[in-house]
Amino acid sequence: MKKWQVAVVMVLATLGSWFAFASTAQAKTYTIATDTTFAPFEFQAKGGKYKGIDIDILNAIAKKENIKYKLKAISFGAAVQQLSANQVDGVIAGMNVTPERKQTFDFSDAYYTSGVVMAVAKGSSVKSFKDLKGKTVALKTGTAGATYAKSIESKYGFKIKYFNDSNNMYNDVKVGNSAACFEDYPVMSYGIKNGIALKIVSKQYEAGDYGFAVKKGKNAELLKKFNAGLKAIKADGQYKKIVDKYLHSSESSLTGETASSRTFVGLFTQNLSTIGSGLWMTLELTVISIILATIMGMILGVLGVMPGKLGPAISSTIIYIFRGMPLMVLAFFIYIGFPDLIGHGFKIPAFIAGMITLMLNEGAYTGAFVKGGFQAVDDGQMEAARSLGLPYWTAMRKVIMPQGIRIMIPSFINQFIITLKDTSILSVIGIVELTQTGTLIIARNFEGFKIWLMIAIIYLVIITLLTWLSNWVQRRMN
Amino acid sequence: MAKVIVKDLHKSYGDNEVLKGLNLEVEDNEVVCMIGPSGSGKSTFLRCLNDLEVPTKGQIVISGYDLSDKGTNINLVRENIGMVFQHFNLFPHLTVMQNITLAPVQLKKESKETADATAHELLKTVGLADKADAMPNSLSGGQQQRVAIARALAMKPKIMLFDEPTSALDPEMVGDVLDVMKKLAAGGMTMIVVTHEMGFAKEVADRVVFMADGLIQESGKPDDVFDHPKSPRLQDFLNKVINV
Numbered sequence: 001m002k003k004w005q006v007a008v009v010m011v012l013a014t015l016g017s018w019f020a021f022a023s024t025a026q027a028k029t030y031t032i033a034t035d036t037t038f039a040p041f042e043f044q045a046k047g048g049k050y051k052g053i054d055i056d057i058l059n060a061i062a063k064k065e066n067i068k069y070k071l072k073a074i075s076f077g078a079a080v081q082q083l084s085a086n087q088v089d090g091v092i093a094g095m096n097v098t099p100e101r102k103q104t105f106d107f108s109d110a111y112y113t114s115g116v117v118m119a120v121a122k123g124s125s126v127k128s129f130k131d132l133k134g135k136t137v138a139l140k141t142g143t144a145g146a147t148y149a150k151s152i153e154s155k156y157g158f159k160i161k162y163f164n165d166s167n168n169m170y171n172d173v174k175v176g177n178s179a180a181c182f183e184d185y186p187v188m189s190y191g192i193k194n195g196i197a198l199k200i201v202s203k204q205y206e207a208g209d210y211g212f213a214v215k216k217g218k219n220a221e222l223l224k225k226f227n228a229g230l231k232a233i234k235a236d237g238q239y240k241k242i243v244d245k246y247l248h249s250s251e252s253s254l255t256g257e258t259a260s261s262r263t264f265v266g267l268f269t270q271n272l273s274t275i276g277s278g279l280w281m282t283l284e285l286t287v288i289s290i291i292l293a294t295i296m297g298m299i300l301g302v303l304g305v306m307p308g309k310l311g312p313a314i315s316s317t318i319i320y321i322f323r324g325m326p327l328m329v330l331a332f333f334i335y336i337g338f339p340d341l342i343g344h345g346f347k348i349p350a351f352i353a354g355m356i357t358l359m360l361n362e363g364a365y366t367g368a369f370v371k372g373g374f375q376a377v378d379d380g381q382m383e384a385a386r387s388l389g390l391p392y393w394t395a396m397r398k399v400i401m402p403q404g405i406r407i408m409i410p411s412f413i414n415q416f417i418i419t420l421k422d423t424s425i426l427s428v429i430g431i432v433e434l435t436q437t438g439t440l441i442i443a444r445n446f447e448g449f450k451i452w453l454m455i456a457i458i459y460l461v462i463i464t465l466l467t468w469l470s471n472w473v474q475r476r477m478n
Numbered sequence: 479m480a481k482v483i484v485k486d487l488h489k490s491y492g493d494n495e496v497l498k499g500l501n502l503e504v505e506d507n508e509v510v511c512m513i514g515p516s517g518s519g520k521s522t523f524l525r526c527l528n529d530l531e532v533p534t535k536g537q538i539v540i541s542g543y544d545l546s547d548k549g550t551n552i553n554l555v556r557e558n559i560g561m562v563f564q565h566f567n568l569f570p571h572l573t574v575m576q577n578i579t580l581a582p583v584q585l586k587k588e589s590k591e592t593a594d595a596t597a598h599e600l601l602k603t604v605g606l607a608d609k610a611d612a613m614p615n616s617l618s619g620g621q622q623q624r625v626a627i628a629r630a631l632a633m634k635p636k637i638m639l640f641d642e643p644t645s646a647l648d649p650e651m652v653g654d655v656l657d658v659m660k661k662l663a664a665g666g667m668t669m670i671v672v673t674h675e676m677g678f679a680k681e682v683a684d685r686v687v688f689m690a691d692g693l694i695q696e697s698g699k700p701d702d703v704f705d706h707p708k709s710p711r712l713q714d715f716l717n718k719v720i721n722v
Contacts, residue, residue: 378567380563381569383530383563383567384561384567384569385569385581386530386556387559387560387561388557388580388630388633389554390580394584399569399580
């Protein structure tokens with residue numbers, strides 16, 4: 001075998017063993033999914049650890065009942081989807097028990113009862129539902145607040161705008177794009193106490209129960225233990241302690257951040273390790289994906305210019321499919337849809353799913369310009385090489401490829417930069433890369449502007465370095 | 479046995495029939511010049527001889543290899559046929575030396591050292607001994623074409639095909655290239671040359687073949703073809719070419 005063939009086999013073998021490892025290792029412990037930004041029920045504290053009422057209750061119950069589990073913090077929507085797709089064993093995420101959800105999930109006894117409130121910007125004149133007529137209301141998908149607001153939408157004549165994330169929802173209200181938002185009372189009150197410039201202007205509506213959920217008909221054992229544990233921690237006073245800790249204290253004592261260090265530099269040094277690990281994840285994903293996408297793109301490109309009809313047909317079909325699909329749809333399909341299709345508890349770790357997503361999408365784009373680059377080499381070159389008696393593949397390797405690749409270099413650099421930026425989209429399947437890190441930090445300290453500025457600068461710095469590196473390589477090649 | 483035997487050669491692109499049944503035999507050491515108006519099928523015919531174009535119908539046998547036989551290894555046949563193109567087609571990413579040694583080394587005909595030595599000899603023959611390390615783009619058209627000839631000769635072919643080798647050159651470059659070709663002919667190389675250089679054809683060719691409308695209209699010794707053309711098509715063609 002040639003060197004490159006060995007490399008391809010090794011990459012495939014590594015991927016294969018990852019899959020095998022992932023499906024055996026996770027079977028022993030329960031995987032419990034939670035939301036990332038739902039303080040005080042769950043939020044990331046300084047240093048990257050998750051805290052909150054849900055997390056602490058789960059932890060206390062697990063100790064009582066001897067449950068082994070791994071916590072997986074992803075967006076609420078992804079957590080619910082993964083539970084129904086059997087990717088996780090349970091979800092604890094301030095989830096309201098509703099009749100619709102009961103059709104897909106089995107719920108524990110209620111561990112908290114909460115009502116929905118309406119919040120508006122501090123200086124807003126909106127005082128009641130009636131004032132919302134013709135205005136826009138911000139909602140977070142899948143929440144009790146969203147369900148309640150939807151039910152009174154036509155009665156009060158407002159428009160609805162959905163967000164995936166509490167902070168973006170608050171911010172939309174704060175800057176005045178939306179007139180109000182609907183949120184669970186403890187969440188809203190915690191946020192306001194911690195610096196969100198909103199105010200609550202309604203009483204609590206639609207009191208609802210929060211429950212721990214498993215997929216219907218599955219994990220009955222886990223549910224039984226949860227209920228037993230809940231009873232036990234309510235009885236011994238641990239439960240009350242946990243709830244009081246979060247609803248009757250200020251944020252700084254919980255997250256470990258001091259209020260004085262809210263300057264740009266202060267925020268940066270405080271969150272250095274969190275940002276660093278996010279950055280590392282982004283770089284890891286980028287580098288691996290670039291390598292895989294380049295291999296895939298080269299294969300697609302060569303197939304695309306092969307004589308005969310089969311190669312080009314395969315190449316254009318693959319490029320057509322994966323270039324035409326939005327990256328986010330592809331990520332969801334591979335992470336959630338594909339295991340669902342296979343069944344048998346098949347799971348793909350988020351990192352692998354993210355890597356495959358980027359490889360397919362960026363690989364398709366790469367394939368398109370690689371094909372174009374080879375086609376841009378004058379036909380006479382191939383004829384001259386073949387007329388000397390060189391076989392097709394030797395001619396390809398020695399004559400066409402070196403010239404084609406030179407034509408492609410600017411496209412490659414461009415694609416590398418796009419790949420780096422596209423990693424941010426993978427936060428939707430719960431990969432905590434640089435962008436998601438930003439979301440998590442803001443969920444805790446609400447410093448949207450400074451943190452996003454910080455994240456943007458980091459991206460620009462890496463892209464600048466990447467561009468320099470590429471230019472250097474380009475100069476060397478010429 | 480003749481080096482090249484072509485029987486009833488047809489080539490169509492869709493409905494357009496470019497070659498309409500050609501027959502030609504070329505002997506060892508023979509130099510055949512093919513003349514005729516543009517679009518008469520000369521280049522297509524030449525490209526059929528090393529399978530750059532696949533004939534629609536007919537038979538081509540070169541040095542005993544039957545090209546229409548599926549079992550024939552076309553790469554092996556091509557090693558024995560050198561081809562020189564109108565637009566040189568040098569490999570722009572390789573030096574002159576690398577252009578010449580690429581095929582012999584890749585096909586393991588010669589070691590790198592032997593190939594280098596051969597290449598230096600060939601460059602001397604075409605008068606470009608000092609250009610071994612130059613990049614093709616730094617050479618004039620005439621120099622590039624002479625490198626292309628050296629590149630083809632490096633494979634030690636038994637037959638050389640020339641497809642309008644001087645048509646893309648500035649007039650003052652044409653002489654150098656033709657001189658190299660004359661040297662080759664004098665050395666006994668079997669050559670088929672598609673050309674518009676009537677002077678060269680007259681001086682060097684053993685036989686001149688006149689093609690028009692996808693068929694060989696007339697062929698014979700240069701003196702006969704140029705001084706005593708029989709067919710009206712050839713008379714008309716020569717009138718136009720010589721009285722420019």
